[in-house]
Amino acid sequence: MATFEEVKPVLDEALQYLKTCSDFSTPQATKALQAIEWLKYEGVSYLVTQSFGQLFGRILGGLSGFLEREKWAEDGFANLELVLGACISLTDNSPELGAKLGTYGSIPLLFSALQKLETYFEQNEEFRIIKLLTISIFGILHNSIRLNCNSNCKIYRDAQAVGICKKYLKSQNALISTFSLMILAYVVDESESGILATSDGGVAILVQWLQEAINSDSHNAAFNWITGDASELLDCLNHLAINDSNKLEIEKQGGIPAIVRMLEDDFNEGEQCVAAEAVWNLAFVKSIRTSPQLQEAVPLLDILRKSTNRNLRKISGIAYWEINDNRHEDLPTRESTPLDASPSYEESMKEPKRAAANTVKVMISYQWDFKHIASEIRDDLVNNGYRVWMDVTHMRDDMLISMAEAVEKSEIILMFLSESYKNSQSCRTEAEYAYKLQKKVIPLLVQEDYKPDGWLGILQGMKLYYKFFSDDLTQTEMPLLLTALEELAQKGKAHDEHDGPITATQSTGIHASPPPSSKSSVRNWTENDVQDWLKKKKLGDLCDTLDDLEGSHLEKMYEKYCRDPTKFEDELRSDYQMSGKLCLKFTVALEKVFKN
The missing domain is CATH 3.40.50.10140 (Toll/interleukin-1 receptor homology (TIR) domain)
Structure with a gap:
């Protein structure tokens, strides 16, 4: 097989042609795109230096007309499949290229393509023709967000990623629904991630795949012809767990043992880092932090926080400190982190x-x-x-x-x-x-x-x-x-x-923030008064949950909130099964009624 240096002149010629090309559906364009496709595993860093991120947007825009049903049999459609198939591998091997696609406007074009193809994705006969192209688009979008979440997230949201991907979640093609779910894990906001987990079973699916991955010799779960490794799946779960309700859902679906298992020494340091980060995230909720399942991570984290791997040592140290309720004695010493210490x-x-x-x-x-x-x-x-x-x-x-x-x-x-x-x-x-x-x-x-x-x-x-x-x-x-x-x-x-x-x-x-007054009129509220207050504040969903509370109980709740807002939120979630949004609305109403 030829080396990169041997084919570089051919690649340079292809890039030069494509940069000046006005019609990407010609046989000459096909030949140039084939040169890039050949290098999809090895020449990606060079392609990035040659402005391929910007060029890809031009090619995609130039071929977008071939997404129309009547043009699927033409050469331009085949060239579109060719460049998308190459780019899925290129973005998988280069986070920088995924970032460039966001910078130079390719992300909205890719989502626009998915919108055009929505009509056909459930029509089996026609969908067979565009299946691989659709999968390639999703693969590029998945790679570009999982490796560049911070820089690309707003671009995805502005391109209507949430609405488009939620439609494709219903696809009968397992790979497309999988990609849709994994993209949404990175893109949804606080309220949307809760909806995704409950209505579409996103957390349950990811937990199931994670369990399959950690039990395989290669730590991979297979999705048709593409595999998802344990780190990638857990990273998706960790993004969904930005919503505290999803943390509880991960626990409910049996995800914690799989996460703790990834801290063990038969997993590599990269996998252990992702697992330690997940433990750190889950430990923010007290009911999970103190659960016997997550507490099994403590001795493993204690070992890993002394690792010679800088990143693993740091993340494990924070997770260990968080799961042990921020004890001062669990803080590392500056002498234990000599490689890159900060000033005092x-x-x-x-x-x-x-x-x-x-x-x-x-x-x-x-x-x-x-x-x-x-x-x-x-x-x-x-x-x-x-x-x-x-x-x-x-x-x-x-x-x-x-x-x-x-x-x-x-x-x-x-x-x-x-x-x-x-x-x-x-x-x-x-x-x-x-x-x-x-x-x-x-x-x-x-x-x-x-x-x-x-x-x-x-x-x-x-x-x-x-x-x-x-x-x-x-x-x-x-x-x-x-x-x-x-x-x-x-x-x-x-x-x-x-x-x-x-x-x-x-x-x-x-x-x-003033403490509640012991003479507050709220203290004298009856159960009916509390129920009327909940309805007035549009908290009617809590009427059954809090049906036996009187004003004195609300006062005690407010005292707890003033002492420790985080602990109080944990109790609302665990004792009353409140969602994050409901917690927020209730605590705002509670604070307002006592301050007034």
């Missing part, structure tokens, strides 16, 4: 250039996509005399140590609210640890179209926030933020006079 808390604190009286230590808690905003706010605070800690190392060996130390030693946490923050396990660990230690939290909204939901919505509750998602707003909101910090500084230590998270208000800038 004091060393990484950015000090003001001028002295300011009674300054407090401020920590910025943010997701990496918003580093530029975080840096600007940090510099503004420093210029105004505040001492600010902000993680700029991102993936250091001792990320857990640095995070825990920063939360423990800082007096105020500026928490950046965004969808990517909500979806980040690292950010959730950071945020819930801050609330567990009853740190003062000032929320900053950094994504304009985001409304806090899921676990972040529960923590946020009814608290107002400062808006920092545009330069104009930054200029107007910064004085308000500085006023809030100044009020705290004048009070001395932030925790001396406040119990609970700091919240922004329109009048004074900040105030502490």
